[in-house]
Amino acid sequence: MNQLKRLAGILLHPTSLPSPYGIGDLGKEAYEFVDFLEASGQHLWQILPLTHTGFGDSPYQSFSAFAGQPFLISPAHLKELGLIEETQLNTCPVSDPKYVDYGTIIPWKQKLFHQAYKKFLSDKNQTELYRNFLAFCKEHTFWLDDYALFMACKDKHNGKSWLEWEEAYRSPCPQFKEELHRTLSEEVGYYQFLQFIFFLEWKQLKTYANERKIQIIGDIPIFVSMDSADVWGAKHLFQLDSKGYPLAVAGVPPDYFSATGQLWGNPLYRWDVHRQEGFSWWIQRIKSQLENLDILRIDHFRGFEAYWSVPYGEETAVNGQWIKAPGTELFQAIQGALGNDLPIIAEDLGIITTEVEELRNQFHFPGMKVLQFAFDSLNEGSFLPHRFTTPNCVCYTGTHDNDTTLGWFQTLSPECQKKVMDYTCTKTPEDISSGLIRTCLGSIAAYAIFPLQDLLRLGSFARMNFPGVAAGNWDFRYTREQLTPELSERLKELTILYGRYYI
Numbered sequence: 001m002n003q004l005k006r007l008a009g010i011l012l013h014p015t016s017l018p019s020p021y022g023i024g025d026l027g028k029e030a031y032e033f034v035d036f037l038e039a040s041g042q043h044l045w046q047i048l049p050l051t052h053t054g055f056g057d058s059p060y061q062s063f064s065a066f067a068g069q070p071f072l073i074s075p076a077h078l079k080e081l082g083l084i085e086e087t088q089l090n091t092c093p094v095s096d097p098k099y100v101d102y103g104t105i106i107p108w109k110q111k112l113f114h115q116a117y118k119k120f121l122s123d124k125n126q127t128e129l130y131r132n133f134l135a136f137c138k139e140h141t142f143w144l145d146d147y148a149l150f151m152a153c154k155d156k157h158n159g160k161s162w163l164e165w166e167e168a169y170r171s172p173c174p175q176f177k178e179e180l181h182r183t184l185s186e187e188v189g190y191y192q193f194l195q196f197i198f199f200l201e202w203k204q205l206k207t208y209a210n211e212r213k214i215q216i217i218g219d220i221p222i223f224v225s226m227d228s229a230d231v232w233g234a235k236h237l238f239q240l241d242s243k244g245y246p247l248a249v250a251g252v253p254p255d256y257f258s259a260t261g262q263l264w265g266n267p268l269y270r271w272d273v274h275r276q277e278g279f280s281w282w283i284q285r286i287k288s289q290l291e292n293l294d295i296l297r298i299d300h301f302r303g304f305e306a307y308w309s310v311p312y313g314e315e316t317a318v319n320g321q322w323i324k325a326p327g328t329e330l331f332q333a334i335q336g337a338l339g340n341d342l343p344i345i346a347e348d349l350g351i352i353t354t355e356v357e358e359l360r361n362q363f364h365f366p367g368m369k370v371l372q373f374a375f376d377s378l379n380e381g382s383f384l385p386h387r388f389t390t391p392n393c394v395c396y397t398g399t400h401d402n403d404t405t406l407g408w409f410q411t412l413s414p415e416c417q418k419k420v421m422d423y424t425c426t427k428t429p430e431d432i433s434s435g436l437i438r439t440c441l442g443s444i445a446a447y448a449i450f451p452l453q454d455l456l457r458l459g460s461f462a463r464m465n466f467p468g469v470a471a472g473n474w475d476f477r478y479t480r481e482q483l484t485p486e487l488s489e490r491l492k493e494l495t496i497l498y499g500r501y502y503i
Helices: 028-039 075-080 102-122 128-139 141-156 174-183 185-211 229-233 271-276 280-292 327-338 354-362 405-409 414-424 429-442 485-497
Strands: 007-011 044-046 215-221 248-252 262-267 295-299 306-311 321-324 344-346 367-370 393-396 447-451
Touching: 007 215, 028 044, 028 185, 028 485, 044 447, 075 102, 075 185, 102 128, 102 185, 128 141, 128 185, 141 174, 141 185, 141 229, 141 280, 174 185, 185 215, 185 280, 215 280, 280 295, 280 327, 327 354, 344 367, 405 429, 414 429, 429 447, 429 485
Parallel strands: 007 044, 007 447, 044 215, 215 295, 295 344, 367 393, 393 447
Antiparallel strands: 248 262, 248 306, 306 321
16 A cells, blocks of 8 residues: 555444444444544444354454345335335334344344345346346456355355265356256345345445545454365365365464464365466455455555465364465465555464564565554563554554454453553543544554544443453444544544644
């Protein structure tokens, strides 16, 4: 990325938006949040991956690296399109407005989607919507055909991982794939329909944000899920055995935070094959993302320089090894296809080597600075704002993986609490979130971003994710009345004060 304009923004995933339908969606509350950003002088809205989540509801474990999250589709919009009736909306289960109850909401939305799809098919010969749907399917054949067929086959196997399917489905030959598309045409069409509606809504929302000078920062994990259309449909791109099981899986080695490392379990890429194919899959992936986002953050960027490979079947990440990855070749190929000025942010947290920094700097990708990490000890760390060496970075109070600033502060030693309060000129512990936000805004970093939870000064109950904990994540929601005019006015004042506002 070239010289970045000095901007500020908020980190909030759309599932955390208010909505009368149990989970944040792309309906009117999303537009109201954009209005709040505009009124508050913010020019960035950062979100988590928008992809179709799998077991555990994590945006970082999805059924496809390309497909959008159907559960973000607005039921109210389906009604506006004439695909459902008001009485169907009224059947939504009662839920806590501060949390997403995935176990209740997902079945309800799935039933609603099937009803909308049935109506869509019954009207298909008379509507412009259907003609637009056909055009969408043709445009996105590259990923949509395999994704929709994968999901239809997954339903046929009661949601089981594709590794548990019978051989004909697990590794279908071209002829059997064609037969499946015919015999499961209505089921395949259902998933194509959901993607059509999702991207219709998303692009309208993004246009609304862009018209108000708000850019959307998206996010992708470097690796894809084992149980995904990506792996099922292109096994040759991954390190798999003849039956489709991984030969090795992704993770990170033991470090200060974990004596056994982290075993993620994602399949690893066969970089030799990607190279032979001109990195076409990666080019399509980045191109697809940048058609729907303004800026893209790539999680675990260091894996493009070298990745931690753990033999499949290991119970921890201890017995792994670093293996070199073709990061320079990859990004040169992407530049060749999409242009030199790639709007990419490199997630470069953790133990980063000189080689990783050189790869990041070679392509001028801004890295990340997380202020919570600056005060976990009394040492002079590189995350302290007075140690920043370049504005080509993004400063965060915390990320989706961190506790809220208030919750984090309460876990610090008294000495570290005193240091952070002195550094941020904060008078009382209750104001520590505001103090860290001011410090973030006042840093030399081009972009200053903070989770909405910090702006609202919320405690640990509002945390988005506990890394390494399988359940109880991704369910935070705020309520409409929490975004007050007073809060907006104060945030705009600070944004102007620190030179991050433009008309």
